[in-house]
Amino acid sequence: MRRSVTVLTNPAAGGGHAPGASAAAVARLRELGVTVTEIEGGSAAEALSLARAAVAEGTDALVAAGGDGLVSIAWQALAQTGIPLGIVPGGTGNDHARLFHVPVDDPVAAADIIAGGDVTTVDLARVGGDRWFGTVLSSGFDARVTDRANRMRWPTGPMRYNLAMLVELAQLKPIPYRIVLDDRTIELDATMVSVGNGTSYGGGMLITPDAKLDDGLLDVTVVGSGGRFRLVRLFPTVYKGTHVRLDEVQTFRTRTLRLETGVPVTSYADGEFVGRLPIDIEAVPGAGRVIAGPASGRAGQPPNT
Template sequence: MTSSVTVLTNPTAGNGNAPWAAAAAVARLRERGVTVTEIEGRTPQEALALARKAVTAGTDALVAAGGDGLISIAWQALAQTGTPLGIIPGGTGNDHARLFHIPVDDPLAAADIVASGEIATIDLGLAGDRWFGTVLASGFDSLVTDRANRMRWPKGPMRYNLAMLAELAQLKPIPYRIVLDDRTVEVDATMVSVGNGTSYGGGMLITPGAVLDDGLLDVTVVASGSRFRLVRLFPTVYKGTHVELEEVQTYRSHKIRLETGTPVTAYADGEPIAPLPIDITAVPGAGRVIIGAPLS
């Protein structure tokens, strides 16, 4: 049973949904006798500083009330400290919430899970000096995100749809060199994803076989192909059946290095990390998280 928590909020997450979800969850936690300290970061830097201060001072859990971007910030403060992460979903994708069996549309139920305090110890990925819990993306999907981030119109999912169409129109193979524990793979690819968890982008099961406590990262490589083949692949990603297609190869490795012959930015937990090349490592037991059900 959790007795005291620090709730970190992002007022802009989920198109403004996060403050409402956070307020409802905080009220529920207090009803259940949990002592709540609220902190709010107006910028990522401020949020991280506040989170680190709270963890250093001591709290039963750091609760991120927002989306995967806020959870990414929380991981930077929590990794290898032993303090668990709690989640009140309030973002757009909410892939961490899905991964840990937290209801994405019921902040009261999410607060009840935080109060129950059932904790799992998991691996985290470390990309350069940045921790991540779900998936690191590179290639076509990161190019789409780059373009969408540069666009000022339209708002919401339609912006990403337009960015995807624009990137499809100029689709080109990306020469990758992928260094794994036991081999080096050189391939012209459309995208390469590295998963500590299974999904990104609001439920796309890009690395469906990823296990959270095996000390390994799953790698999904989509070989370069036609626009039609790429469009055909995307619906299958929501079921995780894309790994059965001939243009998709999967690997598992403790350490990974991604190199490309063209500029590509790596995104992890939906946040920009750094241009490739980048070194990625699975760190066993680096994270603790309050879960809604046993992890499979």
């Protein structure tokens, strides 16, 4: 049983769902005798500053009560410190929660895991030397959809992303990529390139379905420039991870990776903006520790320690 934890909350996550999930989890933790310190940043920068201060002062765990964006902030404070991450899902996608077997709709059960669950050591990915992510980095079509959705004020919710996807499909053009892996360099026109430390993004889309959290490698999924019809055909299969069997999809494993393009392309990691390509990414073995729920045996599950 953990004695004390720090709970970081994002009041805007999940359309305002995060505060309720956080309150239920905090109440349960206190009921179990855990001392809880609550922190809340008014901006991403403030949240990161508070998280780093909490880690520096010492805590049994830093708990992210929100979505993957808040988990991303927590990783920046926790990577390579040895202090574990706890998760109370309260966002829209909650891919970290799925990855670490934390129930996405039961904050009380999430609190039980935080209080007494096993800590497991996992790999993290590092971008540009100082930015960490736990799930997937996207570039190309999916990143452009996120770019457009972020600029839109209407509609709200998931429909905004659906509309952004339709607009980007209408403007779809191949992207000239140069992909530098450990053992080879690939130059090709592609629709998108995704880099996975974990298996999923976007609320359960298994874009890198065979990624492992303890192999010291990144999984890379490259979707070729097959046109609109093939891309529309591909997306339903991503939820099952079977897209990797399609002819227009290539997969690779590598410890380090450099992505370059001949046109402006942005990238997102854990759903948060990273920057324009070119970027350098590396797998860092054992950089993260997580309080995980019982393993379900699916791909990417963290090892028990």
